[in-house]
Amino acid sequence: MKWGLLRSILSKLVEYSTLSNPIFQRHWNPARQTEPKPINIPKTTLTAFLLMLFFQAFAQEPVALLSKIPKTKEEFIESEKHVLATIAWMENTPINEQKDKHTEQYGILMSWLTNSPTVTIELNTLVMKYTQKNEAMLIFFLAGWTKYALENDYSKDVLHGTSAGLRCVMRIYQKGGLEKDKQIQKLISLEEKGKLKDWVAGQLAPE
Structure with a gap:
């Protein structure tokens, strides 16, 4: 070609x-x-x-979406470009379009994350609160954190990772195809005001 x-x-x-x-x-x-x-x-x-x-x-050659689960650490590292391609596809394709492909990519991405030797994600009550209405939102959160980690030398920073995960949830929510969610709309409002990161830091702070 x-x-x-x-x-x-x-x-x-x-x-x-x-x-x-x-x-x-x-x-x-x-x-x-x-x-x-x-x-x-x-x-x-x-x-x-x-x-x-x-x-x-x-x-300009497009990178293929994630299609199989690697077995070795080297294969996981090599597959990172496909993981990022899958996340980009998820963020740019409304959830009510190509539903079968969405489901397929969710499963492959979750399997990749479960076995990844390089990406570590921390779930907390804050995350569950904003993803409980639609289970797909949890996958979007994980996708956002994963993208942040892969683009920042496998960072385990909880504040930045959580913020990146929530931003991914918001981007996909704004693409349409989901029921209105007041909790997510609140996050969008905070982001538009430039206050999301500070708000997340406050929520993560020990009581």
Whole structure:
């Protein structure tokens, strides 16, 4: 697929070097029956341009969703990009769309988290309070914390992890497809006011 794209790019460059191209027609008077003057493009510039397009095409290749549970620590680390792809898909796909795929991804992600040797998540009464109305919310919370941990050197910071988990719950809730939940709407209001993290810190503080 990528080599096909590269061939397409090269064909375009060849097209710009033909007599039918307007760029060359401006340099050629047919009445004189003379060959057009070539436009000299430095080889380094052309090479850099081709490499830029080629690597950009690879960078845009979507990462596959998580599809199987790794067995070794090395395999878990290698699968992290697929975990992040699954979480991104969950956050961007309303829960009332592709329901079977949602269910499949929930199960695979939960199995991955249960066996992961690198990601540690702490559940507390605060989390249960905001996820009890819909059990899928707990999975979204775990997904948000997991994303934070993977993007921050496997951080076990409870405050940041809890905040990230709740933000994931809010993002998916706002996509629609779920019943209205006053508890989550309260969290959204705190987030909009920039007070969510401080509020979470207060809730986590020992009495």
